[in-house]
Every structure is written in C-alpha cells, then in structure tokens.
Amino acid sequence: MELELTYDRVQESTQAAVGDRTARCNGHIHVRDMHFYYGAFQALRGITLDFAPGAITAIIGPSGCGKSTLLRTLNRMTDMQPNTRVEGMITLDGSDLYARSVDVVDVRRRIGMVFQRPNPFPKSIYENIAYGLRRKGVARRDLDGHVEQALRKAGLWNEVSNRLQTSGLALSGGQQQRLCIARALAMNPAVLLMDEPCSALDPIATLKIEELMRELRREITIITVTHSMQQAGRVSDTTVFMLMDVNGRAGMVVETGPTNDLFTAPRDQRTEDYISGRFG
Amino acid sequence: MSTTWLSVPSGTRRRRNAISTFMLALTVLATLIAVTPLLFILGWLLIQGVRYLNLDFFLNDPAPIGEAGGGVRNGIIGTLIMSGIALLIAVPVGVLTGIFLAEYRGNPLATVVRFATDVLAGIPSIVVGIFVYTIIVLPRWFQGAAFSGFAGGVALAVIIIPILVRTTEEILRLVPGSIREAAAALGVPKWDYTLTVVVPSAFSGIATGIMLGLARAAGETAPLLLTALGNNFYNTKLDQPMAALSLQIFTYAIAPFEEGRRLAFAAAFVLIMLVLLVNIVTRYVFRVRSINL
Ligand SMILES: Nc1ncnc2c1ncn2[C@@H]1O[C@H](COP(=O)(O)OP(=O)(O)OP(=O)(O)O)[C@@H](O)[C@H]1O
Ligand SMILES: [Mg+2]
Secondary structure, eight states: HHHHHHHHHHHHHHHHIIISSSOOOOOOEEEEEEEEEETEEEEEEEEEEOOOOEEEEEEESSSSSHHHHHHHTTGGGGGGSTTTEEEEEEEEEEEEETTTTTOOHHHHHHEEEEEOOOOOOBBBHHHHHHHHHHHTTHHHHHHHHHHHHHHHTOHHHHHHGTTTTTTGGGGGGHHHHHHHHHHHHOOOOEEEEEESTTTTSSSHHHHHHHHHHHHHHHSSSEEOOOOOOOOHHHOOEEEEEEEEEETTEEEEEOOOOHHHHHHHHSEEEEEEHHHHTOOO | OTTTOOOHHHHHHHHHHHHHHHHHHHHHHHHHHHHHHHHHHHHOOOOOHHHHOOOOHOOOOOOOOTTTTTTTHHHHHHHHHHHHHHHHHHHHHHHHHHHHHHHHOOOOOHHHHHHHHHHHHHHHHHHHHHIIIIIIITTTTTTTTTHHHHHHHHHHHHHHHHHHHHHHHHHHTTTTTHHHHHHTTTOOOOOHHHIIIIIITTTHHHHHHHHHHHHHHHHHHHHHHTTOOOOSSOOOOTSSOOOOOHHHHHHHTTTSHHHHHHHHHHHHHHHHHHHHHHHHHHHHHHHHHOOOO
C-alpha cells in the first residue's frame, strides 16, 4: 500500500527529472527491493541499495553472483535482452527509471556505461566522441570543443590531440578504454557505470583509469564492478559485497558499507571469508 | 637432459608426421581439383576469345546472319543497362531485408522472411523468367511494351535479391555485439545506431555482396530469354527488346556456322572481363575507403 503510493508520486516527478533533457540531475540512484529474472531464472533477489552522488561505489563478489546484471539494470541495458524482467523499483533522483512514461534513451544519456572490454566504434578517434554528441543534437560548430573537453577529462587529450582522425582501434588497450570513458563522459551523464573496466588492461593502464575515476568522483556518481579487492580498496568510498543465494543461485547483497569499514571490520562472516580469500 | 620430458617415442613421432603430410597432400589435391576447371575455362576463353578480339568487336553491332565481322556493342550496353536496373531495384530491397534479418533476429516475421529468401534463392532462373514474363511481359505492364529491357532488369533483380539479403545478413552478423552495446549505452535508439554504426562498419562487406550480385546479374541468360528477348540492333530504350552479352553468347554458340562460334567465344571473354573489371575496381575503392573492423 505504502509502496504503491510512493510509486504514483514517483511517476509524477519522473517527467520532470528524466524527461527534461536539459536538466542536470544529481545522480542519486536508489534501488529498492529489486528482483531480476532472465526468463524463469532469478538472477537478483531483493536488492536494496543507495548509490550516493559524488562517491565511488565498488561492487565485489564471486563470479556469477549478478554484479554485471545489477549494473545493467541501472541503465536498462537489460532491456536489450529478450525475456528479462525487473521487479521492484530503481530511481534516479527520485524518478522511477522503469516508469512507462520514461524513454530509455533519456535514461542512458544520464547514466553512462563503460564495458569490460574496450569497445570503440570502428571510426576515427574524433568521431568516436562526436557520434553520441551529434545524436544528442549538439550543433556542428560546438563539436570540436566538446570533443576536446571529453578527451581532456579522460586524460587522453595530450596523447591523441595530433591524430584525432586516425582510427580509434589503432590505440593501445588502455587508451581505447579511456576513449570509451571519454565517449561516455561527452554525453555529460550524472552517473557512470563501469563493469570491470580494467580487467583487460595492464597495471599501468589500470592505475591511470583509477586516477581518472578519483578525479571524476566530484562531478559524477561512479559505480564500478571489480574483481580486484585491491582496486576496490584503492578507489572506492563504499563497497557492496554480493553473493549467490545457496539455494536458487540468485544474487543478493550480503553487506554494504564504507570501504574501509567493510575491509577492516566486516559485519558478516561471509564477507570476512571472501575478503580474506577463504571463499571463491 | 631438459628435453627428456618432451621427447616422444620415435615411432609415435614418425606416425604423427606421416599423418600430417598425408592430410596436407589431400588438401592440396582437393584445391587442385577445385581450381582446375576454373583455370581451364579462363585459359580456354583467353586463348579462343583473344584470337578473335579487335576494336571493331566492341564498336560494332552484330552483322547480318552469315556475314563476317560484326561485334557486340549492343550486347555490352544492354547488359550494363539491365544489370543497372537490377541493382537499382535489388540493392534497396535486398540490403534492407538483410539488415532486418540480422538486427531483428528474434522477430517472428524474420523467420518467415528468411525462409522465403531461401526458397527464392533455390528457384531455377528460368522459372523467374516465366514469372516476370507472366506479370510484366504478357499483360504489357510496362508502358505497353511486351518484351523489354525493363522486364529483363526486373527478372535479374528477382534473381540477385536473395544473394544480397544473405550476404548482407552474414556480414552484419560479423559485426561484434559490443559495438551495438556501446551505441545503445550512449542512448542512441536501435534503428539509429543500426544505420549509423553497424551498417557503416560492415560497408565494404556489403559492397562486396553487391558486386557478387552484379556479376551474377551480368551472367544470367535464361531469365532474359523470356523478358528482354534479345535484339540484333543497338537499343537503349527500356520499352524495347534489348540485347545482352549472355544472350548473344547463347545464340552464337548454337548457331550452325563457324563465325557464330568465333563470336560466342569473344563475347564470353568480354563478359568475363567486364565482371572481373567491376570486381577489381570496387574492391580497390572500398578497401581504401573503409576502416576495418
Ligand atoms: N543473458 C543471460 N541469460 C540467462 N542468464 C544469464 C544471462 N546473463 C547472465 N546470466 C546468469 O545470471 C547470473 C549472474 O550473471 P552476471 O553476469 O551478472 O554475473 P557476474 O557477477 O557479473 O559474474 P562475473 O564476475 O563472472 O562477470 C549468472 O548465473 C549467469 O549465468
Ligand atoms: Mg560480470
């Protein structure tokens, strides 16, 4: 009953926050009692989480516990997979992302995503960034400025400024990943989702990305999945530990808290087992 | 000493090597068998065709029956025109259908369309000729004309549509899904990124498919017998019977005089060169222009 009331209220404000293409939102994501299904298989159970603006949240947990799935529900990438179903509620600054009146295009412009493997378009470096801007309706004469700004934010400008017209695929893996980050940042999202962004990169490229994440933290909510607990410890403010249900294999949140606390004084025995390496 | 754990009894090693050599030999043999007819045809055409070729052959229309000389100018023009019509019709239809099949795979309509395309690809080309004869030639549907270059172009289009559909679909499947995800994650609608990211990154492959279609259209004979009919004179009007290289090869080859055989060989040579030329030029153009996947 209470839930339904909130739902109505949320739907009203939805148009204001998500539908208005110019308003910049805070990037506060709220997940409440969310269940997710791939067909008959329940992949996530009862997820309730709060992703605060201006912070980096790391999601850790063993393989198959649903980290990627959780991330992909947050910008509705799961819409692309047939026979999937989301129950419960996910809001961005109080607006329901899955409300019928919401256009998935607006959701994804506000909540950007970087993938595990760098996936630049087979286009020039410039075009990789300009593509999304053009689709968004940025005027041609403003493109150069936006492209430069995005590449600077991603710490790539100095390395590529003299070869913007060469293929994005001609860059190193680390540079490609920063190009992908720049591409996402160019859309000026309030939230950036990163699914193991460094797992295909060498240690030095990894450090560069982590540095970048810390710099971006002030202006953007970052949610990252990582397999490396060192990385979670180095970059994140908050850590979410997930595990599979013993029966049913659905993913659930075991414990969440400030990264330092979670690593030094975990409240749950399973968290302690996992971070001390006695698990998975 | 450090090699001991790597060493295998010499008998085993010899057997492995023998099998390897044997398989290699088999592969080479199979390749030879496959390539020999091709080389034979090309070589024979070259020898027979070039002997009779001269500039007049390209600049003249056929001589009256039994007379020496004459060329295939009208056939070259007719083949170019009708193949052009075929591409104009088949490229939009075939490429768009291929895009639909590749990008909307789960759609129930896609299954039906894919099946229909496969059936169409398997229909003998003479039947396609009869089909077009029935719907365009007999009812004089095109500007009151019976046999016409237009009808010939339509018949060729029907034949190459399934080729374009299949190659486009297959090429698009090679485009990695991660690129689609990247575009979707930027908030670009599916129809939009399909046309602006997916298709352009497969552009050279699609162009190659179109060239395959063109080559096929230029070489078809049977569907033209009942549609374009052929013409001994120079004609570029679409509502008149039209000559084609393939038709000329056919009529000359079965003609009961030596001169006919000579012309048939030369015409076949010209046709193959034409197809080869188009292929090489397009390949060159698209290789330079496209960024590889
Ligand atoms: N498209 C899909 N269809 C059906 N089941 C899926 C699909 N994708 C993932 N799953 C299942 O959902 C569960 C969670 O998968 P997910 O990819 O979210 O795990 P993960 O925590 O990201 O694992 P990893 O650390 O290996 O990336 C797994 O059991 C997986 O098999
Ligand atoms: Mg994953």
